[in-house]
Amino acid sequence: MGAHVQARHVLLGVSGGIAAYKSCELTRLLVKAGHTVQVVMTAGAARFVAPLSFQALSGRAVADDLWTSRAADGMDHIDLVRAADALVIAPASANLLGRAAHGLADDLLSTLVVARGDIPTLMAPAMNQAMWANAAVRRNVEALRGDGVRIAGPASGPQACGEVGAGRMLEPEDLLWEVEALWQPKRLTGRRVLITAGPTFEAWDAVRGLSNRSSGKMGWALARAAWEQGADVTLVAGPTALAPPWGARLIAVESALQMRDAVHEALDRAATDIFIAAAAVGDWRPAQTSSGKIKKQPGESPPTLTLQTNPDILAETAARADAPFCVGFAAEAEELLANARAKRLRKGVPLLVGNLGPQTFGREDSACVLIDAEGHRELPRLPKLALARIILEDVAARMASPTLSDPS
Ligand SMILES: Cc1cc2nc3c(=O)[nH]c(=O)nc-3n(C[C@H](O)[C@H](O)[C@H](O)COP(=O)(O)O)c2cc1C
DSSP states (O other): OOTTSOOOEEEEEEOSSTTHHHHHHHHHHHHHTTOEEEEEEOTTHHHHSOHHHHHHHHTSOOBOOTTSOSSTTSOHHHHHHHTOSEEEEEEEOHHHHHHHHTTOOOSHHHHHHHTOTTSOEEEEEOOOHHHHHOHHHHHHHHHHHHTTOEEOOOEEEEOTTSOEEEEEOOOHHHHHHHHHHTTSOOTTTTOEEEEEESBOOEESSSSOEEOOSOOSHHHHHHHHHHHHTTOEEEEEEOSOSOOOOTTEEEEEOOSHHHHHHHHHHHHHHSOOSEEEEOSBOOSEEESSOOSSOOOOOTTOOOOOOOEEEOOOHHHHHHTSTTOOEEEEEEEESSOHHHHHHHHHHHHTOSEEEEEEGGGTTTOSEEEEEEEOSSOEEEEEEEEHHHHHHHHHHHHHHHHHSGGGGOOO
16 A cells, blocks of 8 residues: 555444444445544444444454443543544434534543544534434534534435435445545645546447547546545546546536537636546547437448547647646557657646556556656556545645646
8 A cells, every 4th residue: 555545543433323334334445445443332323233243344343331441551432542543423423413512421432532632533424304404413513613523414315214304424435535535635725626537428329339448437536636635626527337426526428529518618617726637538429420320221331430530628728718737648558658748748738647548447556657848757556546646746736836837
């Protein structure tokens, strides 16, 4: 694991709500991401999910009793939180939020909250929509925010009680993003970032078309890395199999023309600081399209597919009077450095990320080279999220130092 995907120790507090079962999955995801997890449960939480489930998933006995410490000096209520890189409470019940907001320490978890010092702390509320709307709960949540606690969610939707509204705990995948964001420096707070991702699909007829092997994973990783650093993120994406990214505004498109329109609309709507063109935009589209399905006639020779050139979204964006800081991506098949250098100049962008398409498309990891007017910097094969974090760190440094953002 490199510095940009660092293993951490998470103290995961689970309080008494029906969403406690989702925290089993959160535990699994945290462990899968390389972190260690110590679960602490309230007595209420243990009514919903057996501690043994969390023990099996985290590989550690659950701590649930203030008076039964595993530490020789009996100080689990201090030691557990001192050892942690983050305190995460999911689900955070109305009761737990109230106790935390008022500094009450009447069981192990609430005592750990009071003893937390300055470690990053996140609470993921989960409750019935009327409970979430309750004035006392609102006051407690605002007090906790004021105390520096990150309140993640809740989401809106159907609830276990049959009612519909705000109060659902965030999904475990989204909470994983939230937890890992706690450790990222906020270099892009107040910045607006627009990212394109995925392939395009260029329809030929009602059922056929041209596309490519881009999975969208690099664009998703960039959206996540930008959001983690505090940016307001819009992601314009061609067809992918990926779930909408937490924290980013997703605009789903299909073709290069639609992607171009969506990009210009986003740029027109709000002043944008950074544009990252990670999508694998089809270079060509069928010159003629059919709204129905082109029929195969027995004995007839196959039809000829004539192509026309798609617009260059990156070059167009870089040429706008209000151009953001533009970062291009080049997926090359060979001669990576030479081709990517030429592409940077052709597009007129200050920074270009070059990688080898066949060794990148669809994979969880990639290796790339960052090219600017001064030279190039090779990044080793790493998970795409780690690469995205390095790229965003590099871009943030350039934003802070205007001489580094010269496209020449
Ligand atoms: C079936 C059931 C479901 C509950 N779901 C929630 C919930 O989703 N959120 C919540 O804040 N409280 C919920 N409660 C109430 C809490 O469990 C109760 O307030 C408890 O005292 C919380 O204690 P704790 O915060 O120490 O875990 C539920 C209670 C029951 C019986």
